[in-house]
Amino acid sequence: MPRRKGTRISWSPPHERAGIFQGRPFDNIRHSPNPPRPAKGPRTMHENDRDLLPEGLGDRLPQQAWASQTVRRAAHDVLASHGYARVETPVLEFEKALASRMAGVRVRRMFRFMDPVSLRMLAMRSDITAQVARIAATGLAQAPRPLRLSYSGQVVTVKGDGLDPARERLQVGAELIGADSVHAAAEIVELAIEALRAAGAAGVSVDFTLPDLVDTLSAGALPLPASGIEAVRQMLDAKDAGGLVDAGGEAYLPLLYAVGQFDEAIERLAAFDVDGVLASRIAGLRAIAARVNGKARLTLDPSERHGFEYQSWFGFTIYADGIPGSMGRGGTYAILGGAGLDPEPATGFSLYPDPLIEALTAVAAEERRLFLPLGHDREVAARQRAIGWITVAALSETDEPMALGCSHRLEGGQAVPV
Known part of the structure; x- marks a missing residue:
C-alpha cells in the first residue's frame, strides 16, 4: 500500500558519525577568523572592524596550513602515481566559459561581477571540474585519449551547503577524459578511495546511484508527462512515498526500497526492472562493485539525485568514518563541444577534504x-x-x-x- 502524503522513508549510508582518525580520537575544531564583538553597545564601525572576514570565509593558521598541504600532497601523490597529470586553473573566468562546457552547472552559486577591462561578466569558480573540461576541449583538444588530469584549489560559493556555513572549500579531484565506460568508472571509484585514504580518512564507504534513472524510465518502461518528471525526481530524492504517488509516480515506488547495502539493494533493483530497461546499468554497477569490493563499504541508492546535476548514467558519493556528511562525489558526464562538435564522454570525482584538515590539525604530530x-x-x-x-x-x-x-x-x- 502506498504511504500517505508526507510519509518519508529515511536512509543514509551506514558510515559512523563519531570517529577515529588514523586510530586516534579527534575533535571537530574550526578556527573562527573573526575576533569577538563587544557584548554591549551599538555595533558601529571602529578600528577592529577592518579585520573582520566575510561570513563563511577564514584563515588557516600555521598548523592548519600545514595540515592542508599534507592532505593535498598525499592525494596528489596518489593521483600522479596512476598517471593523472596535474593542471592549474584561474580563480576567475568569464561566466559564459564556466557555464558552457557542462550541462547543469549552476551559475547562481557563483560570485559574479563585471570585468572593468573586457566589460564582460566574470565569475569566481565554484567547481573546478568545469574548468578542467574547458582545458580538455581547448588547450588539450588534440591530446591522445583517454586523457587523465588532476587538480586542486579553493572554490567559493555564494552560500554555504546545508548546515555547513563555509563558503570557501578545498577541492581535489581527477578527471578521465574520453571515456565513461564501466572500466573508466571503476578506475575513478578506486582512485577516489585510495586518494581519500592517503589523505587520512578511515572507514571509507561509497554510495552508488544512477543519476539519469528517471529520464531513462520515463522515456520508455514507465512513461511520465514532461511536466511531471521533475516532481517525480524531487519526491524520489526526498524519499517521500506519499508525494511520489501524488506526483503521478506510483509505479516508481519500488525504487524507494531498492536502497541499502549494495548486494541486497541491487537485487531489489533488478527485480524492479522487469522490462530490462536498466539491465546494462545494473550490470555496470555489479562490475564496478566487484572491482572495488573489499576497499570500501558499498551501498546503493539508485534514485539519489542531489549533487549530481551534470552526471549521466553513473554517480557515487564517498564518505568516511567520523566525518559528518559526504567527502565528495563523482561519476560520468559529458563535456560539451563547440559549434558542430559532439559532446565528449568523461568520468571523474571531486573530494572536499576540509574536515580531514580540521581533524589532522587536532591530532598533528609534534614537529x-x-x-x-x-x-x-x-x-x-x-x-x-x-x-x-x-x-x-x-x-x-x-x-x-x-x-x-x-x-x-x-x-x-x-x-x-x-
Whole structure:
C-alpha cells in the first residue's frame, strides 16, 4: 500500500558519525577568523572592524596550513602515481566559459561581477571540474585519449551547503577524459578511495546511484508527462512515498526500497526492472562493485539525485568514518563541444577534504624543531636539516627555544632536548 502524503522513508549510508582518525580520537575544531564583538553597545564601525572576514570565509593558521598541504600532497601523490597529470586553473573566468562546457552547472552559486577591462561578466569558480573540461576541449583538444588530469584549489560559493556555513572549500579531484565506460568508472571509484585514504580518512564507504534513472524510465518502461518528471525526481530524492504517488509516480515506488547495502539493494533493483530497461546499468554497477569490493563499504541508492546535476548514467558519493556528511562525489558526464562538435564522454570525482584538515590539525604530530643559537655552525645546521630537523635560528641572545616551539637545542654539534 502506498504511504500517505508526507510519509518519508529515511536512509543514509551506514558510515559512523563519531570517529577515529588514523586510530586516534579527534575533535571537530574550526578556527573562527573573526575576533569577538563587544557584548554591549551599538555595533558601529571602529578600528577592529577592518579585520573582520566575510561570513563563511577564514584563515588557516600555521598548523592548519600545514595540515592542508599534507592532505593535498598525499592525494596528489596518489593521483600522479596512476598517471593523472596535474593542471592549474584561474580563480576567475568569464561566466559564459564556466557555464558552457557542462550541462547543469549552476551559475547562481557563483560570485559574479563585471570585468572593468573586457566589460564582460566574470565569475569566481565554484567547481573546478568545469574548468578542467574547458582545458580538455581547448588547450588539450588534440591530446591522445583517454586523457587523465588532476587538480586542486579553493572554490567559493555564494552560500554555504546545508548546515555547513563555509563558503570557501578545498577541492581535489581527477578527471578521465574520453571515456565513461564501466572500466573508466571503476578506475575513478578506486582512485577516489585510495586518494581519500592517503589523505587520512578511515572507514571509507561509497554510495552508488544512477543519476539519469528517471529520464531513462520515463522515456520508455514507465512513461511520465514532461511536466511531471521533475516532481517525480524531487519526491524520489526526498524519499517521500506519499508525494511520489501524488506526483503521478506510483509505479516508481519500488525504487524507494531498492536502497541499502549494495548486494541486497541491487537485487531489489533488478527485480524492479522487469522490462530490462536498466539491465546494462545494473550490470555496470555489479562490475564496478566487484572491482572495488573489499576497499570500501558499498551501498546503493539508485534514485539519489542531489549533487549530481551534470552526471549521466553513473554517480557515487564517498564518505568516511567520523566525518559528518559526504567527502565528495563523482561519476560520468559529458563535456560539451563547440559549434558542430559532439559532446565528449568523461568520468571523474571531486573530494572536499576540509574536515580531514580540521581533524589532522587536532591530532598533528609534534614537529622536530631544533633551536640554533647565535654563532652556530652553519654546516652542522645544514646536516641536521638534511636528516629531518626543522631549524629555527636565534636572532638575539634573548630568544628562547621553547618560546619558538623548539624541542631541542643545537649544542656541540648535537641536538639536545631543552
